[in-house]
Amino acid sequence: xxxxxxxxxxxxxxxxxxxxxxxxxxxxxxxxxxxxxxxxxxxxxxxxxxxxxxxxxxxxxxxxxxxxxxxxxxxxxxxxxxxxxxxxxxxxxxxxxxxxxxxxxxxxxxxxxxxxxxxxxxxxxxxxxxxxxxxxxxxxxxxxxxxxxxxxxxxxxxxxxxxxxxxxxxxxxxxxxxxxxxxxxxxxxxxxxxxxxxxxxxxxxxxxxxxxxxxxxxxxxxxxxxxxxxxxxxxxxxxxxxxxxxxxxxxxxxx
Ligand SMILES: Nc1ncnc2c1ncn2[C@@H]1O[C@H](COP(=O)(O)OP(=O)(O)OP(=O)(O)O)[C@@H](O)[C@H]1O
Numbered sequence: 001x002x003x004x005x006x007x008x009x010x011x012x013x014x015x016x017x018x019x020x021x022x023x024x025x026x027x028x029x030x031x032x033x034x035x036x037x038x039x040x041x042x043x044x045x046x047x048x049x050x051x052x053x054x055x056x057x058x059x060x061x062x063x064x065x066x067x068x069x070x071x072x073x074x075x076x077x078x079x080x081x082x083x084x085x086x087x088x089x090x091x092x093x094x095x096x097x098x099x100x101x102x103x104x105x106x107x108x109x110x111x112x113x114x115x116x117x118x119x120x121x122x123x124x125x126x127x128x129x130x131x132x133x134x135x136x137x138x139x140x141x142x143x144x145x146x147x148x149x150x151x152x153x154x155x156x157x158x159x160x161x162x163x164x165x166x167x168x169x170x171x172x173x174x175x176x177x178x179x180x181x182x183x184x185x186x187x188x189x190x191x192x193x194x195x196x197x198x199x200x201x202x203x204x205x206x207x208x209x210x211x212x213x214x215x216x217x218x219x220x221x222x223x224x225x226x227x228x229x230x231x232x233x234x235x236x237x238x239x240x241x242x243x244x245x246x247x248x249x250x251x252x253x254x255x
Contacts, residue, residue, distance in 0.1 A: 018077070019044045019172055019204050020065070025074035025084070027057075027064045034060040036228040037074065042172070047198050047205040049215040049236070051249055052225035058208040061225070062176050065206075066098055067091045078172070093121055097170035099161040099178065107150025111141050114149050114160055118167030126169070134163040137193050155186035162190065166197070172204050173197075179211040187211065191218050212249035216240045224249075 020042040027035040034057045042048045052058050064071050067088040076084040083091050092098075097118075106114050115134060119127055135142035138159045144152065149160055158178055165173060175194070179187040191214055197203040209215035216222050216236040224232040224245065232239065239245050 017044060018042065019079060020206065021075075021077040022061075022065070023075045023077070025061070025064060025071045025076060027060050027069055028072050029060075029069065034228055035064065035071075038225075038228070038230055040223055040230060040233075042204060042206045044204055045198070045202045046221065047194065047207065047219045049207045049209055049219035049222045050225055051209055051212040051215060051222060051239075051245075053248070054210070056225040057228040058225055059176055060228075062098065062100075062174055062206075062208050065091075065174060066096070092168075095121075095169065095171040096174065097165035097168045097172070098174040098176070099158075099165040100176050105149045105152075105157050105160050105164065107148065109149055110146050111149055111152070111160060112145045114164050115141075115167050118164035120168070122167075122169050127167075130167055130169070134166065137196075138163055155182045155190075158182060158186070158190060162193070170203070172206065175205065175207045177208055177210060179209060179214060187214055194218065210249075212245065213240070216245075 018041040022038055022040040025035055025038045026033065038061060040050070040061075050058050050061065060069070063069060065076055067083070067086055071084045074084065075082050078094060078096065083094065106117060109117070115131060116127075119130075135145075140156050141159055141163060144156065149157065152160060162175065162178065178190050182190070194205055194207070195218060198205055207215055207219065216239050219236040222234065222236050222239045223230050224239065232242070232245065234242070
């Protein structure tokens with residue numbers, strides 16, 4: 001199977017400041033503690049991935065960054081400001097865009113209307129040029145601009161969710177399992193778009209994935225989460241080479 005080549009650029013950690021800096025974050029669902037003191041950094045211009053098994057707390061971390069649920073302890077510094085206790089709309093207005101797990105596109109609206117929804121926080125100024133760019137990046141969406149989003153295939157819905165997030169011109173793009181349920185060829189296309197945006201525009205990306213092989217090849221750096229705690233971190237390459245990662249997350253996988 002052909003795969004995207006691993007990133008060869010050195011980690012950006014040494015050369016840039018953190019855009020997102022998570023310190024000691026704890027999140028609860030009632031009495032259940034899903035995050036048990038998480039520390040994680042995403043530097044400007046980096047692609048960082050978080051991998052882990054089902055139920056490890058990956059989505060919870062993503063959602064906690066967005067303020068729902070709120071962190072019960074710890075700090076979430078975004079561009080130096082602690083956003084941990086801010087309401088979600090106020091977090092989103094800081095140009096953090098999320099493409100959530102399960103996509104959550106507006107099924108009854110057309111592709112075009114969904115993309116318009118993505119501009120709520122940035123206005124219409126760049127709409128035409130941004131739309132053109134999205135349609136160039138995702139030609140499948142262009143061909144289906146007036147189709148109801150609920151009738152798109154899984155891969156197309158995922159592309160739409162990412163495109164909608166990008167219409168908000170984010171500084172930080174949060175992606176929750178973009179590969180979920182998609183054919184390998186579509187996963188590859190989506191990851192290539194993410195890499196291209198990072199390379200050409202310096203878009204900062206924090207990606208949560210169960211598809212560890214592709215995610216670690218795409219990312220500059222990665223973290224492994226087990227039971228609400230970070231247990232390993234390193235460059236994508238380092239983590240891919242580690243036996244613990246290979247046996248736990250790549251078994252029977254795509255390598
Ligand atoms: N709304 C909720 N109420 C109660 N417990 C929850 C809720 N959402 C998640 N949990 C629990 O929190 C833990 C972490 O779940 P989370 O969805 O963050 O894991 P994950 O790593 O994203 O898993 P997956 O890869 O399966 O999506 C799990 O034990 C889960 O059952």
